[in-house]
Amino acid sequence: MAEEQSNKSLVPGLERGLQLLLAFSEQRRELTFAELHRLVDMPKATAWRVVQTLTQMGFLERNPRTSTFSLGMNVLRLGFEFIASLDVVQVGQPVIEQLRDVSGCSSHLAIRDGRDLIYVARVSAAGSRINQVSVGTRLPVHRTSLGRMLLTDIRRDEFELLYPHPRLPGEHGGDSLDRDTLWNMVQQDKGRGYVIGESFYRHGISSIVYPIFDRSARVAAVISIMIPTEEIPQTDRDRLQREVALAARKISGFLGYLVKAS
Incomplete structure (x- = not known):
């Protein structure tokens, strides 16, 4: 029951966005959309919309030459804001x-x-x-x-x-x-x-x-x-x-x- 109430408190869009960002790591600095989709638990169309939203907001960057995505400057900025505090x-x-x-x-x-x-x-x-x-x-x-x-x-x-x-x-x-x-x-x-x-x-x-x-x-x-x-x-x-x-x-x-x- 408590777990059900906890799940109802989640914001689905935010959860999906964070799932995608967490897919990147030291070993996975650049990922194609297909690779990202394999690493997260969400429908393909949803994953695509989340990727587009994160890219538009500067949390992801797309390399047009390789069609891969990497973490954008806004992720780094958030980190520096915390570190500087x-x-x-x-x-x-x-x-x-x-x-x-x-x-x-x-x-x-x-x-x-x-x-x-x-x-x-x-x-x-x-x-x-x-x-x-x-x-x-x-x-x-x-x-x-x-x-x-x-x-x-x-x-x-x-x-x-x-x-x-x-x-x-x-x-x-x-x-x-x-x-x-x-x-x-x-x-x-x-x-x-x-x-x-x-x-x-x-x-x-x-x-x-x-x-x-x-x-x-x-x-x-x-x-x-x-x-x-x-x-x-x-x-x-x-x-x-x-x-x-x-x-x-x-x-x-x-x-x-x-x-x-x-």
Whole structure:
């Protein structure tokens, strides 16, 4: 009885359309109408009308050369809309865990809040000797390599609103940093696309930092690994850099960022 009532609640046209879309898979990216009809449980005339409707709405695309159908851009758009709604921590946590495993280094995600960076996710390497920051820890953006990378997508006028004074405070009231010097460092980081901060903020600890982009190509966060050494050995540098870059691209893709073909 309950099953009968459930079946009465179904929208037949929607159900048939979804059946057809679900017929496509990694192994079946293009299908002829005859192949589609064999894969779904519906009359041939009904299947044809559903295919025509989905094609008209952009959920299917027809290749006139091969007379095959494939998933259209509107299916991809729905996927990207959902992915872009996910939080960077939701999609990033498993990625930084994987990065920790392949690099052997503690890994972090951080975002910017005004003149502070906030660590929003972290995973520690086994036996790490580094005094780990906690999720929620705030540090001044201008004093860290992660913070410098977070500043790479702001304009000069935005930068000067953020730092209205020509001298920026040093650590614990120590030596101050020149605002123009920071701006020039940030522009160099932007051009390079990453930061290798060898004991930039904490002595004896180096980091490799890459930006994470959102669907509007803005820097949404940064990903980093921490290495307990004053200077990263050249033999490890390229490998570690590749791993962090790959993790950054992966999270950016999850957030809907599409890399433009060069």
